[in-house]
Amino acid sequence: MLTIAGHTFRSRLFLGTGKFPSAEILQRSIEASGSEMITVALRRVDLGDPADDIMAVLDRNKYVLLPNTSGARDAAEAIRIARLARAAGSGDWLKLEVTPDPRTLLPDPVETLAAAKELVREGFKVLPYINADPILALKLQDAGVAAVMPLGSPIGTNMGLQTRMQVEIIIAQAQVPVVVDAGLGAPSHAAEAMEIGADAVLVNTAISVAGDPVRMARAFALAVEAGREAYEAGLGPQGKEAAASSPTTGLDFIK
Amino acid sequence: MLTIAGHTFRSRLFLGTGKFPSAEILQRSIEASGSEMITVALRRVDLGDPADDIMAVLDRNKYVLLPNTSGARDAAEAIRIARLARAAGSGDWLKLEVTPDPRTLLPDPVETLAAAKELVREGFKVLPYINADPILALKLQDAGVAAVMPLGSPIGTNMGLQTRMQVEIIIAQAQVPVVVDAGLGAPSHAAEAMEIGADAVLVNTAISVAGDPVRMARAFALAVEAGREAYEAGLGPQGKEAAASSPTTGLDFIK
Amino acid sequence: MLTIAGHTFRSRLFLGTGKFPSAEILQRSIEASGSEMITVALRRVDLGDPADDIMAVLDRNKYVLLPNTSGARDAAEAIRIARLARAAGSGDWLKLEVTPDPRTLLPDPVETLAAAKELVREGFKVLPYINADPILALKLQDAGVAAVMPLGSPIGTNMGLQTRMQVEIIIAQAQVPVVVDAGLGAPSHAAEAMEIGADAVLVNTAISVAGDPVRMARAFALAVEAGREAYEAGLGPQGKEAAASSPTTGLDFIK
Amino acid sequence: MLTIAGHTFRSRLFLGTGKFPSAEILQRSIEASGSEMITVALRRVDLGDPADDIMAVLDRNKYVLLPNTSGARDAAEAIRIARLARAAGSGDWLKLEVTPDPRTLLPDPVETLAAAKELVREGFKVLPYINADPILALKLQDAGVAAVMPLGSPIGTNMGLQTRMQVEIIIAQAQVPVVVDAGLGAPSHAAEAMEIGADAVLVNTAISVAGDPVRMARAFALAVEAGREAYEAGLGPQGKEAAASSPTTGLDFIK
Amino acid sequence: MPMKIICNGKEKVTRPGISLNDFIIDLGLRPENVVAECNGTIVKREEYNTYLLKDDSMLELIRFVGGG
Amino acid sequence: MPMKIICNGKEKVTRPGISLNDFIIDLGLRPENVVAECNGTIVKREEYNTYLLKDDSMLELIRFVGGG
Amino acid sequence: MPMKIICNGKEKVTRPGISLNDFIIDLGLRPENVVAECNGTIVKREEYNTYLLKDDSMLELIRFVGGG
């Protein structure tokens, strides 16, 4: 089973909660996903619409809440959001996101590392969202993060594991869990990430914008389990030469 | 649910039975796969080893037996094997394989079409193994086959859905079920085939040569269900532009 | 140098002449491409616009004219067009195309083989356009075609060498030249086809619809030469492990 | 034409000089490549073999010498090597490489940025070798580097442009030239990088380990020109739908 | 006379000496689901009842929303 | 009196006993760039001058165009 | 005197007038899992008991094996 910062998870699918059509569909999608790690964002209360409240749908006993620092453009902003999240009662878990460029929402390696060092010092369980950069992953590991979260492709693109080769290197070197985050747009993408040895995947857009988010959540749950099972069972070798699946002997009767 | 030639299948994973380490592992793999369509080959009895008997492990009430014509190099040989298979009591189902070249085990489009026409005439439910050739698929459909089985990549290579673009065209045009056969080497490959709308997949080598065939059979079962579920739920669109999964408003407090 | 049916070509880029913005741009594109094999189609004269005449721009002494049978939906139509082409004075060269489905313009393997046999009998130098089907390629070779022309992807899609794995098999087995036709949408696609050992490529859409067809023709000419040169020079091996390009010794001074 | 730090280059192919079979083959390969930017490394003189001397084969009037900091594991080591290189008379050009991990030879984003800032301050024309990290590329640009050099795949792997999607983002945002470095293993890879708008490519292993380095150098030169020409000419659009290259009218005579 | 608070960038008028807890409830929010930052300092939830707002206090009320 | 020819699906009126060659030229075409099929049979180019069209002849005039 | 059968390419000696069913059983096989082709003709399973092998019969015994 997957263990991160001493906490054990039965499901290797982490779920983001953005962009769902309704709170009710979000709730049913979470259940269908079987996820035990749910990300949320922190935002100013909209005084014009105080009713809307995600905490109503999140059963804190069933899920670990993983607040993100989305919106932070540098280490200082990320640290401030992290402290507010903890004060809001989400515990010590934190998905560290530092994305200075709204066009790409890609992470800043330098600011992310700086923020990670401070937040680890303050006792957070830090899961940084990073580019698929093996050296940065090692530096964050040395800084004491709970896991690393390399991207498959840019957030919301559904382009899948474009960074496969680099992610394979990160996995081969990591002593902390590797969670592939961002861009996984189909169950096959999630299965692929798990087959190469990722410890978990985080999915949001592919599920929340699907025609039927609840069924898509279930589809990803199945695919993540399939990919992990295949990784543990051991995939057969690839080759360019065909190899018969039926016996090549005992055919004399048609010769 | 999947219906082929009037028969309904709960599972969309078809399983080949070649190259398993033992009859016991084969039997447990079949169960783990949940498959209801099991392929077998026809061979001369080895008088030196009469004991070995696959029919002992196949519960004919649980599975449809799909004998293949593996070994046939032309239509005449395929037809002869088909008739022997029916005489052997496997019923009318037939996986038509005509592979003149043992180096590639790739199918012969002309001989396959000729054999299909005759076997349909004789009342077989013909599932022809073909290259990913959309025009040939249409001709076989017109000839009355029960389904078409385009290859993902050459038999036993585990190279996956190399023919994706052509298979997508076959699926878009087909009035009969499309079963992707050969080369699917990982659950993610099977999920991908199902996500683009394949009706089923046939897997053998990837499971039988896996480190743990029983677990790999289960992994493929999960992946096939995941891919189908995603196809029915409706995958979100792919794009090159990043799109935030967290709200882009309500951030003024850090600005 | 490339030899097909006894004729030697300095350039391994064959050029299609469809969809160019003007006769003048076509003429300059042909020159920029350095191509010596130019395809044309056969159509009814438009009595309303008798002026338009491609033969005015084609110097028959510089190029081999390769009429295609585009529009043919079966062997009979292809054979009729072939005979008209020869009567029109294009010589014995023929690009055999049999595409029954206007939606995909994909070739019919059975009708193509039947037409090839007859046209070879009638003394044509037949270059059949086919799906990337290695067995069909062998059958056409046995039927006496001058070369085989497997597709990279459907006509006009610019999707490149989607069929790479199958084309590699065709090349490994072929005794006749292999010309990759259709779908090559960028010079890199053409270079890739040549690097894996294709004898030539045929390009039309990618050049005629380019922003600047003349420069694009030159770009493809350079890429085809690059790919062939690389094939003959011998590409280095691929690997997943990094290997330093600078010496790993002599560094003690910074240690 | 390409201009970097005020210097204009006719060739967009930069050449590394490591691992060539002999000084003579290196010299002929440089000529065949047409390259005007040649990388070298700095190493302790081997007192046991004082003869070996690369400067003998490099005509300083024809090429810009681009010393790299290969071997440096942090900013301090890179800066020391840079100063030695300048003292050695190579001028102000510098390929900044900081690779702490000999297993992957992948660059360190934090140390690379730190070294770049100092070396820019000291008047070097810095070309940093980086992971395909768009945010890091922007930070280096702000730091005043002359160009950015994102990797295609790890050094020496010949795996090509695995990072295509990220490199496209870097190119779309960069105000400085983008030179794709590392992993380009075939001319088609180099052409692809140029087609998406890279300003230049740096190649070493693919040429030096080729069967015939001199011809491979020429092949890359052709491919780089082809890719650039295509980029400037404007590639046609890709699509999944086939589009005829021959006229779809004037066929009534066979109908 | 009434007191002025800048809450989430908007001016709000309330009664003098109101506790943070009551102010949040007056806004129709559940205190346990809101985190408050007053004049740049985070206020611990257990202090909402005893923390009294002052005139011109700059108050930020933050909460969790769906995000990835 | 004039003669009627069906050329490329259209009815054309011309003078009786006209040669295929003259008919093609009258259409503003170059005979050497056109291939002719009359009543389903290909006419060799060297016979254009001697081949005389008859009333109600079904004539197809084909030529090369740009194609891939 | 004994009778000679060519079974699956090998010469087998057995008793004259033996039924196909008994012959298969003598080989240690289950008749219901074997399909027989005698002198190029398939023998229906329900006829195994009544079908008598003759001297020099060319017999092929086929069965299902694992295959993909």
Next chain:
Amino acid sequence: MPMKIICNGKEKVTRPGISLNDFIIDLGLRPENVVAECNGTIVKREEYNTYLLKDDSMLELIRFVGGG
């Protein structure tokens, strides 16, 4: 009596008061193709002639080699 230099990690014996330039030439190297670091400080090439080596000097001689 002779003088000891540590050059590129190896002990070298040479004559007292030798210039860096002569020392490099004695090693069979071309001074213009070598960069020298003596006791951690880079020596400018134009100073090779006037720069005199001392006993126990730590000398590093570096040069360009093929690299990517």
